[in-house]
Amino acid sequence: MAEARSAMSEVSPKLADLTANVLFGDVWERPGLSKRDRSLITVATLVALYRTDQLRGHIRRALDNGVTKDEISEVITHMAFYSGWPTAANAVQVAKQVFESV
Numbered sequence: 001m002a003e004a005r006s007a008m009s010e011v012s013p014k015l016a017d018l019t020a021n022v023l024f025g026d027v028w029e030r031p032g033l034s035k036r037d038r039s040l041i042t043v044a045t046l047v048a049l050y051r052t053d054q055l056r057g058h059i060r061r062a063l064d065n066g067v068t069k070d071e072i073s074e075v076i077t078h079m080a081f082y083s084g085w086p087t088a089a090n091a092v093q094v095a096k097q098v099f100e101s102v
Helices: 002-011 013-023 035-049 052-064 069-083 085-101
Strands: none
Touching (some): 035 069, 035 085, 052 069
16 A cells, blocks of 8 residues: 555646545544454455456555454455456455465
């Protein structure tokens, strides 16, 4: 995620600012949902949208926020029926890489 932040700051400083201050500084800090719940929602959304670059970082964040590897596996399995088999099969590969790196 550090590389992505660095690239974003270099290419689009305003987007980097909005990401840091609005998305992670405000939205992720709102009291309506726990960070753990936000991580589950975000991982599911990124699986469904086939956004593997962002998925990698958000699986790490989900683990940091208390989501277990088994729960991430369940999210991926569940999403297979809503977003398609290829999105889930791809997410499995991303999750495997992340799980092996932590």
